[in-house]
Amino acid sequence: MIIVKDVTKRYARAVAVDHISFSVEKGQIVGFLGPNGAGKTTTMRILTCFLSPSAGTASVAGFDVLEQPFEVKKRIGYLPETPPLYPEMETAEYLRFVGKLKGLSGTELEKRVNYVCERCFVADVKNKLLGKLSKGYRQRVGLAQAIIHNPDVLILDEPTAGLDPKQINETRDLIKGLAGDHTIILSTHILPEVEQTCEQVLIINKGKLVATDSVRNLQARARDAETLLLEVAARDGEPDPLLVQQKLEAIPGVSGVVCTDRKDVGLTFEVQSQRGQLVRGDLARAVVASGWDLCELRPAARSLEEIFLQLTGSEAPQS
């Protein structure tokens, strides 16, 4: 559906996007992940024909963004970072205006306006001025605007930025609901969002694509060598930290154990496992068999987060 080949965007003094290539299949939700200023917005703007690439080619639904921008524009819905709203317009009126721009008219236009209002939960503010809406509503009107002409491809630039947790969940559900009929690219710098909504992840840093894989593969990759946090307590007072450490280190696959925290109830250990070894079960058994209580056993960092930090951190190798 979307094919990007060696796309580069140079500005006068900086390179915003550096030879990026990827492709997205029809019906997929792809997360475009990267720290601020990594080049996410620029890439999205190239796909929506707002910017022209300095080099390379990009095509959406089989149409090249440089050769046939008109055809591309008909097939994409775009929600920029700040929703493009006119403060002096009312919601329904604005959606009607955008619908007309996208080529809808007559009863079909009315039907679509009503449909997207319901779908994006903005029906109750239909007759309110956009300038008076709260951030959450604005974002949703922006989303409604993007899907008004039922485009094949949806490009959403940080669709959940600035929303409260409840709204974030609603928006994510909404986006998930839209998948299937639409191919979706959404950019974000929030990791759980990608884990929850996307099937495929593109990680970009300093204009370069550093990883592209399915969420499941990336999570598995992160689990390869993981850091686990373990809290151990004893029924009669405190267990001996050295003794616990020895027991844990004896488990095959464990490469290092450090006691990091002492609380009145228990001790916290950071356990480093070797690549490709699953040690959680053995850890739990070892603790219980020794007569201690296992209070907590969890990964030290969210799985994707580790990979993300590895890939985008300054000391990380740029592959």
Added chain:
Amino acid sequence: MRNIWTICSKELRSYFVSPIAYLLLTMFALIFGFFFWNALGYFVIAGLEMQMRGQNFPMNVNEQIIRPLLSNASVVGLFFIPMITMRLFAEEKRSGTIELLATSPVHDIEVIVGKWLAAMILYACLLFFTAINFAFLFRYGHPDWKPLAVGYLGLLLQAGTLLALGTFISTLTKNQIIAGAATFGVCLLLWVLEWTSGYESATWAHVLAYLSVITHFESFAKGVIEVKDVIFYLSGIFLGLFFTARSMESLRWRS
């Protein structure tokens, strides 16, 4: 064509739901009304004096009221044009709505013409207030309507040129004040360029005077349609809109 109208009606709506249109209309009506009142006052006094001296000098409403007033309207218009055009693109660039227009299946030129047309319609609304004043002349006198109609055509053509230039300038910045100030400068310059012909008869002075938008209005004010003046204004409109289109296109490479 449909897209042009969609854009144009949206622009008109934002002029008329905000105070901009009403402020401009009120100020223009006040200023022009004052000019009209003065012109009429002089005309009446002059008429009385002629009668007292027993002279039978022919008085002409068209020549003595309408013609100078049309010239006045064209100059007052120069001051209002920057206020009409400054927001056209600068506002869209600042609020980010330009991204919506630029990623919708509409041609740049449709957006540009739509916006320019909305500005023209607002300017025509300003001129409507001059027409109310002139209506009194038709009620109490017998002026010829044809020179007046030609005068209006000239005013619209002249405004078309300046509005097109203003639209172009508005694409260059995100800041409405910068757009407005620059447009005002250009409008004023295009007015005073004509002064060179007053003291200098070299070719350059003629060229400068020829570029002045006021020079080309004089024949319209007289009620004469000169082809060269019509062509001057039409090419001005074309040039302004052409520059706007190029400027819009360059956004894709620069921003």
